[in-house]
Amino acid sequence: MSTTAPYDALLLVSFGGPEGPEDVVPFLENVTRGRGIPPERLKEVGAHYFEFGGVSPINAQCRDLIAALRQDFADTGLKLPIYWGNRNWSPFLADTLAEMEADGVRRALAVFTSAYSSYSGCRQYREDLARALEQSGTSIQFDKIRPYFNEPGFVEPMADAVAAAVAGLPESARMAPRLVFVTHSLPRTYAETSGPIGGAYVSQHLEVARLVAEGVSRRTGLVLPHELVFCSRSGPPQMPWLEPDVNDHLRDIKAQGATGAVLAPIGFVSDHMEVIYDLDTQAAETAQEIGLPMARAATVGTDPRFVAGLRRLILERAAVARGDSEGESLSTVVGRLRAFPDVCPLNCCPNPRAPLPAVAGED
Numbered sequence: 001m002s003t004t005a006p007y008d009a010l011l012l013v014s015f016g017g018p019e020g021p022e023d024v025v026p027f028l029e030n031v032t033r034g035r036g037i038p039p040e041r042l043k044e045v046g047a048h049y050f051e052f053g054g055v056s057p058i059n060a061q062c063r064d065l066i067a068a069l070r071q072d073f074a075d076t077g078l079k080l081p082i083y084w085g086n087r088n089w090s091p092f093l094a095d096t097l098a099e100m101e102a103d104g105v106r107r108a109l110a111v112f113t114s115a116y117s118s119y120s121g122c123r124q125y126r127e128d129l130a131r132a133l134e135q136s137g138t139s140i141q142f143d144k145i146r147p148y149f150n151e152p153g154f155v156e157p158m159a160d161a162v163a164a165a166v167a168g169l170p171e172s173a174r175m176a177p178r179l180v181f182v183t184h185s186l187p188r189t190y191a192e193t194s195g196p197i198g199g200a201y202v203s204q205h206l207e208v209a210r211l212v213a214e215g216v217s218r219r220t221g222l223v224l225p226h227e228l229v230f231c232s233r234s235g236p237p238q239m240p241w242l243e244p245d246v247n248d249h250l251r252d253i254k255a256q257g258a259t260g261a262v263l264a265p266i267g268f269v270s271d272h273m274e275v276i277y278d279l280d281t282q283a284a285e286t287a288q289e290i291g292l293p294m295a296r297a298a299t300v301g302t303d304p305r306f307v308a309g310l311r312r313l314i315l316e317r318a319a320v321a322r323g324d325s326e327g328e329s330l331s332t333v334v335g336r337l338r339a340f341p342d343v344c345p346l347n348c349c350p351n352p353r354a355p356l357p358a359v360a361g362e363d
């Protein structure tokens, strides 16, 4: 029988987002406290949220993912309560931990809404949990599931989505379309130090891009050129971030003769603000301006294969925690990168400013 022992609960840990116009400024203050984001950039990002009524889509997407996981657990006979807490907006992690402890939770498993290794998408959440334990005066023991970029349930729905987006391009654009894989830009130093030995953020994305492109050619019979590009750069202009920017890239491929572009936001598990603003609004405007037909592929969201993949990772981590499995992983991974370690190694994705306490790692 599959079991989630020794865990008493699952905790979905996410970024958080504003749920109305009055939330936008305090939310951005939480995000950027002590991070040296220029005020002009903050005003600009605030304007993106206001364009959408001051509501980020991310909280609704977390609620949907939790509902889908609960249904999947019910269907597969798992009895593991699911909680939710955020880094930057309510429900805040510290409040959720207090609630969990009041409910008798002693040991819990965390799932982050980020599939890849980076300070922002992994260690920072581990630090957030350590700080929330401190703030709430609770003592729940936390493990986490490993980064899931190479879980088949993450990759397969994206290959379907990209193939569907290619098919949805106008006939004329299907002559020589390009696949444009997009993720969140990072300061180059964060990317260089990501993972246990550095470089993990980009190599994991390149691997997913390769796997999805291969999946697309299996589905369509076409081998389409692809590349990895970046969105949502912030920080001061003199600081190097990962490039090229998606808008610059669209201009480049248009100049090279591309007849169309499919944007595939492989860096995001659902249609976050970066997707609905940076791609569906801003990059779509760029594409329109230069006369390049563009389609945007869906994110995994609550695709049942993705949800089942998360469940496999939860069961796998529980087996390791019980000592029933000693390996890194029981479940399969796709591609040429190994399953990421269950316990983040020493110095994995280091804090770029100063070391802070973090859960679920060797340090």
Ligand SMILES: CC1=C(CCC(=O)O)c2cc3nc(cc4[nH]c(cc5[nH]c(cc1n2)c(C)c5CCC(=O)O)c(CCC(=O)O)c4C)C(CCC(=O)O)=C3C
Residues within 6 Å of the ligand: 015, 016, 017, 018, 028, 031, 032, 035, 037, 041, 042, 045, 056, 057, 058, 113, 114, 118, 120, 121, 184, 185, 186, 187, 232, 233, 234, 235, 267, 271, 272, 273, 274
């Ligand atoms: C790698 C990465 C992910 C992916 C992993 C993951 O999913 O966690 C991610 C996710 C997200 N980032 C988000 C929003 C923002 N990120 C910002 C700023 C920053 N992000 C960074 C990196 C990442 N961010 C970095 C290095 C900064 C600079 C400041 C710092 O070093 O921390 C800022 C400040 C303004 C700006 O400069 O843009 C905002 C508003 C939202 C919510 C979207 C919504 O509302 O739907 C989500 C899911």
Ligand SMILES: [Fe+2]
Residues within 6 Å of the ligand: 184
């Ligand atoms: Fe971000």
